[in-house]
Amino acid sequence: MPPSTHDDEKVEQFSRLLVANQRRLYGFILTLVHDRAAADDILQDVSSLLWQKFDKFEPGTDFAAWGMAVSRLTILNWRRKQKKVPLPLDDQQFALLADEAVAVSCQHESRQVALRECLQKVDASGRELLASRFEMSRSVASIAEQLGRSRVAIYKRLNRIQSLLLDCINEKVQEEGVL
Amino acid sequence: MNQSSDNWETRLEELVGALRDDSLSDDQSVELQNLLKTQPGARRRFAEAMHLSAMLGDAGAISGTGFQPVVGEFTGVQPVPHSKSTSNTLADTRRFRTIAMILLASSATILFAMLWARPQGVEDDFHVELFDEGVAVVTQSYDTRWTGKTQLQVGSSVSPGKVELQSGLIQLEFYRGAVVVVEGPAELEFVNADRLICRRGRLRAHVPPQAEGFAVVSPNVELVDLGTEFGMDVADDGSASVHVFDGKVELYESGTDRSAETRQEFTETEGALVSAGGKIVASKTKLVEFVSSSELLQLASARNTARLQQWKSKRQSLIDDPRVAIHYSFEKDPISSRLLRSHASDSLRLDGAIIGCRWTEGRWLGKNALEFKHPGDRVRLQIPGEFDSLTYSAWVRIDGLDRPFIALVLTNGYEVGEPHWQLRDDGRLLLGIQTPSGHVAYDSKPVLNIKHLGRWTHLATVYDSDSARVTHYINGESVGVSPITTDNFKLRFGETEIGNWGTPAKYSPQKIRNFNGQIDELTIFGKPLTASEIRAIYADGLR
Structure with a gap:
């Protein structure tokens, strides 16, 4: 699919939609794949698929919903091909979880705005811990080693911070619904 | 299942943590599958937790939360170019344009490769003093x-x-x-x-x-x-x-x-x-x-008594100040404990009605304060008159900044001329005013933080229509000045609440803005006070 000048507009339209929605799709995929590297690969596959099928996409309809539907099939195929997944789910459980993932991903923008605000409630050391775990993708073991703390201590603290963030985000998203 | 809801949520998060870290054992996997299958709400919480991990993994999601947006950095791709957050909109738009330009000039393969470029961690940025917590x-x-x-x-x-x-x-x-x-x-x-x-x-x-x-x-x-x-x-x-x-x-x-x-x-x-x-x-x-x-306690209580006496003598001159519109020193009335006695010159009409709220100890031993905890806690007032300028001054002990908006003194409803003196959960003091040309918010820098919690803090805000500016003070220090650009109009209160917002039916559903903490002195002046006067009030009331 070499883009000719003729395709320029299409490329731009597609990339605009994809850029606006890729993190939302990534969140959806990660919820059902549970592994970041695999989720990255699947997002890439899904994006190629979306580009190939972009002619069938009706402008003005929900790109994210379309993207999630395509992702869902891709993920299901991927799961079936794996010898072992850390969290096996039967088709019914997969479908139920995927529905929840759609619901959460639909709130992606509100959740992202809320996250920014909620992160202000986490102290600097907590944010650094989150950054090294998530932004820098360091393992809990390596963080624990560097800080001379037990892995359990790091886990506990990470869990506590995330639980606090989650409650805070939910509260803000709910509030937004009310206001 | 006999577990409380908190228990399964905590357990779920532990299991999600292990799953994310690729260390979920087979037993834990079965436990997580069961939890997802049988516990109502577990799938939703699971999806939310995984979605949060995804967001946290986005470049700049955590480190970029300062007040300065990072501009023009490609790896800082934000997925939402028209995000609602005002602070990042410009940066997002710029990033978006950069990407769009690159995309247009690239073949599809490069396009995809670039979209998935993951940020590389910089080890040097990682400081070791992570567990800098209280001892x-x-x-x-x-x-x-x-x-x-x-x-x-x-x-x-x-x-x-x-x-x-x-x-x-x-x-x-x-x-x-x-x-x-x-x-x-x-x-x-x-x-x-x-x-x-x-x-x-x-x-x-x-x-x-x-x-x-x-x-x-x-x-x-x-x-x-x-x-x-x-x-x-x-x-x-x-x-x-x-x-x-x-x-x-x-x-x-x-x-x-x-x-x-x-x-x-x-x-x-x-x-x-x-x-x-x-x-x-x-x-x-x-x-x-x-x-x-115990010797220190004796010394401190002697000091306490002296400070309390000092404050009492200063208070008398404050009450005599003709600029005072209302003044409450939050001392429990021996006859009617549900009445907040006004010490301003005139009538009974200025006494407040205490709803909920608990009497407790204030800045000094022997000085009362009101504690606001429950979402229903409030003091109802009726403040007459019209004002060109105003000065708010209060001694508060904030126990939590746990609502998006936290009421200090709010008029019921929000009609033209009505001021709302409140706090934001990010530590700003905020004076919101419904002007003839719409809502205007004057806010301070985000100064209040966890260090202020549980400590007696003096808050003051001056709305000065003569010099056309609003100044906020925390502990006697100016923490933000904003110009007033609206035409002159009269400020008025009428029905007002301390520590909460009494919303008339038309503002329903009720928005929860209750104050969490204690208040032991509140004064509203009908005139603008100077910076040195605010400093003096702070110094006189210091514990």
């Missing part, structure tokens, strides 16, 4: 003067680090249980909840059984407490004296890593002298007096 709390102080940046006050939580007490007395309660009274001049370094370095100074420690093992390290001697009360005096040259009041302590020469060879044990009424050279010799004589917890 002790200050519970008494008397006449303290500090050298250096760290100034501890009653209620301060103490983080690991150095402090220098120039003079005065302070009592610290360590989280492990040891209670230490320190007399200045002293140089201390807090290490953790059961280890204190004393470079110089005099201290007396009471160590209950659960804090056994509490250690004080001086340049020449390390003292390990075995459940007791002891005093230690460290001079500038490192020489020291130790006296045991009760129980038992062990002394080691410093820097020997508690070597058994240098170990000496001392019991009740015994003591030791440590020379500048580091020699430890037993000594029966107690060379210095160590101030005990």
